[in-house]
Amino acid sequence: MKLFNTLTKKLEEIKPNESGIITMYNCGPTVYSHQHIGNYRAYANWDILHRALVYLGYNVKRIMNITDVGHLTSDEDFGEDKMLKGARKLGVSDPYEVANFFTKSFLKDMYLLNMWSPSGRSMVENFDLSELKEFGWIRATASIEPMIEIIKSMEEKGYVYETEQAVYFDVTKYPEYTELSGQKLEDKLVGVRDDVNVDSKKKNPADFVLWMKRYGTYADHSMHWNSPWGDGFPGWHIECSAMGIEYLGQFISIHTGGIEHIPVHHTNERAQNYGALQKEVVNIWVHNEHMQAKGGEKLGKSLGNALTIDEVTALGYDPMDLRWLLISVNYKIPLKFSEEALDGAKNSRLGVINRLKEKLGSGDREGGVVLDEFKKLFEVALHDNLNMSEAFSIFLEVVKSRESTKDIFATVSDFDRVFGLRIIESLEEKVEAEIPSDIAQLLKDREVARNTKDFVSSDRLRDEILDKGYVVKDTPNGQVVEKQ
Numbered sequence: 001m002k003l004f005n006t007l008t009k010k011l012e013e014i015k016p017n018e019s020g021i022i023t024m025y026n027c028g029p030t031v032y033s034h035q036h037i038g039n040y041r042a043y044a045n046w047d048i049l050h051r052a053l054v055y056l057g058y059n060v061k062r063i064m065n066i067t068d069v070g071h072l073t074s075d076e077d078f079g080e081d082k083m084l085k086g087a088r089k090l091g092v093s094d095p096y097e098v099a100n101f102f103t104k105s106f107l108k109d110m111y112l113l114n115m116w117s118p119s120g121r122s123m124v125e126n127f128d129l130s131e132l133k134e135f136g137w138i139r140a141t142a143s144i145e146p147m148i149e150i151i152k153s154m155e156e157k158g159y160v161y162e163t164e165q166a167v168y169f170d171v172t173k174y175p176e177y178t179e180l181s182g183q184k185l186e187d188k189l190v191g192v193r194d195d196v197n198v199d200s201k202k203k204n205p206a207d208f209v210l211w212m213k214r215y216g217t218y219a220d221h222s223m224h225w226n227s228p229w230g231d232g233f234p235g236w237h238i239e240c241s242a243m244g245i246e247y248l249g250q251f252i253s254i255h256t257g258g259i260e261h262i263p264v265h266h267t268n269e270r271a272q273n274y275g276a277l278q279k280e281v282v283n284i285w286v287h288n289e290h291m292q293a294k295g296g297e298k299l300g301k302s303l304g305n306a307l308t309i310d311e312v313t314a315l316g317y318d319p320m321d322l323r324w325l326l327i328s329v330n331y332k333i334p335l336k337f338s339e340e341a342l343d344g345a346k347n348s349r350l351g352v353i354n355r356l357k358e359k360l361g362s363g364d365r366e367g368g369v370v371l372d373e374f375k376k377l378f379e380v381a382l383h384d385n386l387n388m389s390e391a392f393s394i395f396l397e398v399v400k401s402r403e404s405t406k407d408i409f410a411t412v413s414d415f416d417r418v419f420g421l422r423i424i425e426s427l428e429e430k431v432e433a434e435i436p437s438d439i440a441q442l443l444k445d446r447e448v449a450r451n452t453k454d455f456v457s458s459d460r461l462r463d464e465i466l467d468k469g470y471v472v473k474d475t476p477n478g479q480v481v482e483k484q
C-alpha cells in the first residue's frame with residue numbers, strides 16, 4: 001500500500017519491520033473532555049487503514065496512546081494543564097477520576113462507531129479499563145519509566161539541558177529539526193515566544209520541555225513522579241516517543257495524527273527519537289486533514305458544530321451515518337461537516353440497505369462468491385493511498401449490478417470488512433426506525449391489512465404512503481419503503 005508521507009511529501013510504499021510486521025502508532029486522545037466528530041475523523045481513518053491493511057493481507061501491530069497526564073492547554077510548554085482544567089469542569093479534585101471518566105466516554109464512542117481497537121479486536125459496550133493494554137491502548141501514566149529512560153539516553157548524547165524549572169531538548173543540536181513541517185526555525189520562534197518569559201534560563205525559544213519540575217508555576221501539580229531531575233511530570237511529546245519505541249520497537253512503519261500535530265508535537269517527537277537513538281524511527285508520517293465547518297472554518301464548541309457522538313445520535317442519526325460520512329473520502333481531503341452532509345450520508349446508507357433488502361430473497365445469504373473483478377478494483381483503490389471515494393464507488397456499483405443476488409451479498413459483506421458499516425446487520429433492522437413516524441404507522445397498518453388479506457385497505461394505504469412521498473414495495477422479506 002502507498003501512503004502520503006508528510007516528511008518527503010510523496011506517496012511511498014509502506015515497509016514492514018524486520019519481522020515482517022507493519023507497525024502503526026496512532027496519536028490518541030487527551031482525556032480531559034468528550035471527543036467530538038472532528039477527533040473521530042482521525043480515529044475513523046486509522047481504523048479504516050488498519051482494516052484495509054488486514055484485508056490486503058498485511059500483518060499489523062498497532063497501538064494508540066491515551067494522554068492522561070501533563071498535557072498543557074496548547075502546544076506550548078507553559079499553560080494550564082488540561083487534566084486539571086477537566087477536573088475543575090467536572091467538579092472533582094482527582095485528575096485520575098477525570099481521565100477515567102473521559103476514557104470511558106471515548107471508548108463508548110469507539111464502540112458506537114464500530115471501530116476496531118488498536119490491537120484489532122472489536123470493541124465491547126461496557127469496557128473494563130483494566131483491559132486497555134490488551135486492546136492496544138496505552139496510558140501515558142503507565143509508561144513514565146520508559147519516558148525517563150529515553151530522556152536519560154538523550155541526555156547522555158548531549159541533546160538535553162536542565163534549568164531550575166525543567167529539562168529541555170536543545171533544538172540547535174538537531175539541524176533537521178524543522179524538516180517535517182518545512183517551517184523555518186525563525187518562523188517557529190514567533191509562535192512560541194511567550195514561553196521565554198516563563199523560564200529565563202531556556203536557551204532557544206523553540207526548545208521544548210521533556211520533564212517539567214514541580215517548581216514555580218507547577219509547584220503544586222498533583223500528578224507527579226520521581227526522576228533523576230527531581231519530582232515532576234513528563235512533557236507531552238515525550239510520551240509518544242517512549243511508548244512508540246517501547247511497544248513497537250525502533251522501526252515504526254506508519255505514525256499517524258491530525259495535521260495540527262505536524263509543526264510541534266510530531267516535529268518534537270521526531271527530534272526526541274533521533275536524540276535517543278540517532279536514527280529515524282518513523283518510516284512514514286501520515287496526517288489527516290481536518291473536518292471543517294460548512295464555510296471552511298474550524299469546527300468549534302462555540303460554533304455549535306463540534307458535536308459529540310451523543311449529540312449526533314440525539315439529532316436522530318445512526319452512528320453508522322456519521323461513520324459513512326467520515327470514511328467516504330480520503331484522509332488528505334478536507335471534509336466539510338453540516339447536517340446536510342450527514343443527511344446525504346444517511347440517505348446513501350439507507351439507499352444501499354433498502355436496495356439490498358429489495359433484492360435479497362430468503363436463500364440468498366448462503367453460497368455466493370465474492371465477485372472477483374470488483375474485488376480486484378477495490379483492492380487497487382485501497383492500495384492507492386486509501387482511495388476511499390473510489391472504493392465506495394466500486395461498492396455502489398456492486399450494489400446496483402445485475403450479478404446474482406447471492407454473489408452481490410457475498411461481495412458487499414466482504415467489502416464491509418473494510419468499511420465496518422454494519423451493512424449486513426442493518427439488513428435485519430426494521431425499516432420503520434429510519435422513516436418518519438406517520439409513515440411507519442401507515443406501514444404497520446398495511447402490514448396488518450396484508451396479513452388479514454384485506455387487499456383493498458392494503459392498496460389504499462400504499463397510495464396514502466405514496467401521497468406522502470414514499471414508495472412501498474413488497475419483497476420476500478416484507479415491505480420495503482423508499483423516499484420517492
Ligand SMILES: [Zn+2]
Pocket residue numbers: 026027028240265
Ligand atoms: Zn502523539
